[in-house]
Amino acid sequence: MSYILITGGTGYIGSHTCLQLIQAGYTPVILDNFINSKPAVLQRITQLSGQTPIMIEGDIRHRPTLEKIFKQYPIEGVIHFAGLKAVGESVQKPIEYYENNVAGTLTLLEAMQQAQVKRIIFSSSATVYGDPASVPIRESFPTLSATNPYGQSKLMIERILQDVAHVSPDWSITLLRYFNPVGAHPSGLMGEDPQGIPNNLTPYITQVAIGRREQLSVFGNDYPTPDGTGVRDYIHVMDLADGHVAALKHKFSEAGVHIYNLGTGRGYSVLEVLKAFEKACGHSIRYQLSPRRAGDIAECWSDASKAATELHWQAQRSLDDMAQDCWRWQTENPQGYPDNV
Numbered sequence: 001m002s003y004i005l006i007t008g009g010t011g012y013i014g015s016h017t018c019l020q021l022i023q024a025g026y027t028p029v030i031l032d033n034f035i036n037s038k039p040a041v042l043q044r045i046t047q048l049s050g051q052t053p054i055m056i057e058g059d060i061r062h063r064p065t066l067e068k069i070f071k072q073y074p075i076e077g078v079i080h081f082a083g084l085k086a087v088g089e090s091v092q093k094p095i096e097y098y099e100n101n102v103a104g105t106l107t108l109l110e111a112m113q114q115a116q117v118k119r120i121i122f123s124s125s126a127t128v129y130g131d132p133a134s135v136p137i138r139e140s141f142p143t144l145s146a147t148n149p150y151g152q153s154k155l156m157i158e159r160i161l162q163d164v165a166h167v168s169p170d171w172s173i174t175l176l177r178y179f180n181p182v183g184a185h186p187s188g189l190m191g192e193d194p195q196g197i198p199n200n201l202t203p204y205i206t207q208v209a210i211g212r213r214e215q216l217s218v219f220g221n222d223y224p225t226p227d228g229t230g231v232r233d234y235i236h237v238m239d240l241a242d243g244h245v246a247a248l249k250h251k252f253s254e255a256g257v258h259i260y261n262l263g264t265g266r267g268y269s270v271l272e273v274l275k276a277f278e279k280a281c282g283h284s285i286r287y288q289l290s291p292r293r294a295g296d297i298a299e300c301w302s303d304a305s306k307a308a309t310e311l312h313w314q315a316q317r318s319l320d321d322m323a324q325d326c327w328r329w330q331t332e333n334p335q336g337y338p339d340n341v
Contacts (some may be wrong), residue, residue: 079124
């Protein structure tokens with residue numbers, strides 16, 4: 001029984017990954033401060049897996065909490081999700097993003113070093129590529145400057161981890177660069193539950209579709225793309241969760257730095273995504289065209305062949321699957337997870 005510390009384990013991607021880890025025979029130990037999630041997530045994980053995950057409420061920036069976890073449980077490694085993640089908000093609150101994401105990771109690494117835990121999978125992002133010179137994006141592309149503080153914080157953490165590996169070559173460090181996570185568990189019991197106004201496209205679409213919000217703003221229709229709207233590589237959250245399990249199985253015991261794109265290998269425009277959601281919900285979804293957002297780029301989609309070759313993983317679920325699972329989650333949980341457990 002392998003105990004894996006999951007920071008941010010009740011968040012959107014973390015919770016789905018915890019579920020898949022349990023199914024694969026791992027024991028997740030979740031650390032979360034519930035800033036962007038709710039305790040009710042734990043009930044859903046238990047309901048779906050038949051196993052109640054170990055949960056510690058706390059913050060990665062609090063060293064004593066981390067030290068206690070490493071003393072109390074035989075942690076073999078860490079999957080590090082915890083962090084603030086909204087691109088637009090990061091432009092407005094750079095100090096908060098660097099303090100939470102970068103300083104929090106440093107505290108986590110200090111605690112890991114003290115406990116002699118030397119395996120980590122980091123939840124990184126395709127934003128580290130900045131505005132790429134071409135697509136599809138490969139892992140070998142330069143990561144010189146992200147276009148927003150959120151992406152910069154991910155880039156800084158990647159560089160810190162690579163520096164750790166340079167001086168401590170016995171560490172196993174896996175950097176998983178996600179593209180755009182979408183979808184929900186097919187049961188409708190787990191999904192994305194943004195607190196306040198959604199910063200990501202798909203939860204905003206579903207909230208408009210169900211009547212919680214008036215209309216969707218499509219930011220920019222003058223990009224050099226087929227329909228003028230931004231093109232992104234959308235990946236089902238269950239595929240993403242399976243990617244973490246694959247990284248654990250194939251790279252966790254191998255020293256060095258391992259870098260993988262987790263995406264589908266193709267891009268969809270905002271309007272294509274909107275049409276898929278209209279198909280899923282059975283009616284039109286109101287939207288308006290708005291000016292471009294600061295920090296956004298025209299196209300961003302992956303070459304995910306390295307993960308297919310080395311992790312024996314590739315995305316299985318389609319855009320229609322993403323839309324249908326999102327819509328099922330939204331209709332069965334119109335206000336997201338309940339506040340009271």
